[in-house]
Amino acid sequence: MPIIWTITLIFSVIILIIVVLLVELATGFKKEIGKHPASTFDSSYTTFTLFNDGHRFIDALKRDMAQAKHHIHLTSFIFRYDQIGQELIDILLRHARNGIKIRLLLDYLGSHSFPKKIQKNLKAAGIELGFTAKPTFPFTIYSINRRNHHKTVVIDGHIGYCGGFNIGDDYLGNKSTTGDWRDYHLRLEGEAVENLQKQFLYDWKRTCHQSLNGKAFFPALPQGKSRISFVSSFGKDLEQLFIDHLSKAQSHIFIGTPYFIPTKHMQHILIDLLERNIEVTLLLPLKRDHPFVRPASYHYLGQLLKHGAKVYHFYQGFYHAKVFIVDDSHCCLGTANFDQRSFFWNDEMSAFIYDQECVAEVKKMAMEDIERSIPFTLTDYKKRSLYEKLKTTLSLLLSPLL
Numbered sequence: 001m002p003i004i005w006t007i008t009l010i011f012s013v014i015i016l017i018i019v020v021l022l023v024e025l026a027t028g029f030k031k032e033i034g035k036h037p038a039s040t041f042d043s044s045y046t047t048f049t050l051f052n053d054g055h056r057f058i059d060a061l062k063r064d065m066a067q068a069k070h071h072i073h074l075t076s077f078i079f080r081y082d083q084i085g086q087e088l089i090d091i092l093l094r095h096a097r098n099g100i101k102i103r104l105l106l107d108y109l110g111s112h113s114f115p116k117k118i119q120k121n122l123k124a125a126g127i128e129l130g131f132t133a134k135p136t137f138p139f140t141i142y143s144i145n146r147r148n149h150h151k152t153v154v155i156d157g158h159i160g161y162c163g164g165f166n167i168g169d170d171y172l173g174n175k176s177t178t179g180d181w182r183d184y185h186l187r188l189e190g191e192a193v194e195n196l197q198k199q200f201l202y203d204w205k206r207t208c209h210q211s212l213n214g215k216a217f218f219p220a221l222p223q224g225k226s227r228i229s230f231v232s233s234f235g236k237d238l239e240q241l242f243i244d245h246l247s248k249a250q251s252h253i254f255i256g257t258p259y260f261i262p263t264k265h266m267q268h269i270l271i272d273l274l275e276r277n278i279e280v281t282l283l284l285p286l287k288r289d290h291p292f293v294r295p296a297s298y299h300y301l302g303q304l305l306k307h308g309a310k311v312y313h314f315y316q317g318f319y320h321a322k323v324f325i326v327d328d329s330h331c332c333l334g335t336a337n338f339d340q341r342s343f344f345w346n347d348e349m350s351a352f353i354y355d356q357e358c359v360a361e362v363k364k365m366a367m368e369d370i371e372r373s374i375p376f377t378l379t380d381y382k383k384r385s386l387y388e389k390l391k392t393t394l395s396l397l398l399s400p401l402l
Contacts, residue, residue: 080168180317190224
């Protein structure tokens with residue numbers, strides 16, 4: 001009897017702790033959501049280069065950093081101090097010793113392994129370093145879930161980068177468990193760089209409580225040929241923005257994402273598109289880097305497959321791109337996944353591109369990725385084992401946090 005009472009007590013305490021944490025999470029969400037509405041920057045014209053290979057991205061970034069004359073502003077969700085991370089840090093240290101101002105913003109949890117010793121070395125060299133989205137009290141559980149997912153670089157106010165690549169060897173395909181890493185990232189020159197700079201300085205002020213301005217940060221910029229609009233979201237408004245664009249489809253849409261956990265509203269929109277004979281194609285990774293996302297996604301994929309959606313799994317590495325294309329007329333790519341974490345929890349930066357030539361280039365990359373993928377059909381969905389189906393049911397409970 002004492003053993004039964006002990007087990008009951010332990011179980012009750014665990015349940016109580018879970019309830020308290022969920023109440024704290026929900027309360028924090030209700031109180032904080034909406035304090036920072038999404039910022040939609042004015043459309044601008046820029047010239048850009050599109051990367052889908054980590055080696056080309058890093059090589060270009062290192063070349064541009066080497067030419068810096070005044071400052072380098074870098075934000076990264078994950079910055080690993082491995083071979084590539086060390087190479088970039090060495091470049092930044094050399095620049096700092098030559099009087100160029102370096103400011104780094106790293107996500108507190110995403111870059112939690114960034115060595116303390118290296119942090120001291122950076123500060124000793126005059127490099128300013130801030131960690132974004134630190135846990136706060138009250139609403140600690142809520143604040144832990146609020147991440148800064150940005151991955152941007154601004155060099156001298158003239159050159160900008162934005163997209164899905166973090167900093168680390170993994171993102172060059174050097175990790176055996178994931179292999180080739182597929183992502184989309186933009187290099188920008190022209191008017192749009194100003195918007196990336198504004199966002200960095202806004203985040204810098206929120207994190208480091210320091211206001212920065214002046215012509216050195218906002219030089220005169222040439223007008224490029226491609227129309228682009230950046231949207232910075234703060235755990236709010238992104239879902240509706242995506243819905244507004246997807247709902248305009250007249251023929252077809254393509255969605256590429258590593259994590260597919262739509263909201264009920266978004267799922268209804270996608271089903272409505274299919275019922276209107278709009279072709280919906282989804283590209284997801286075959287390999288998984290999260291224990292719950294894939295099982296939970298099957299719930300939504302099954303419904304879409306029943307309505308005629310086409311689903312593919314990328315098998316030659318890990319597919320990490322965040323993109324959707326509407327009717328070949330415009331597309332969106334950036335840092336936001338097609339999941340509830342990006343819609344409601346993370347700070348994200350999304351680029352909406354309205355130049356058909358550029359959209360065609362994005363589509364070409366997407367079609368090349370589909371050629372390196374295998375279809376996932378309704379038959380495949382139904383043939384899942386009982387164990388896989390149970391994992392889907394249990395993982396679905398966590399979908400608001402995935």
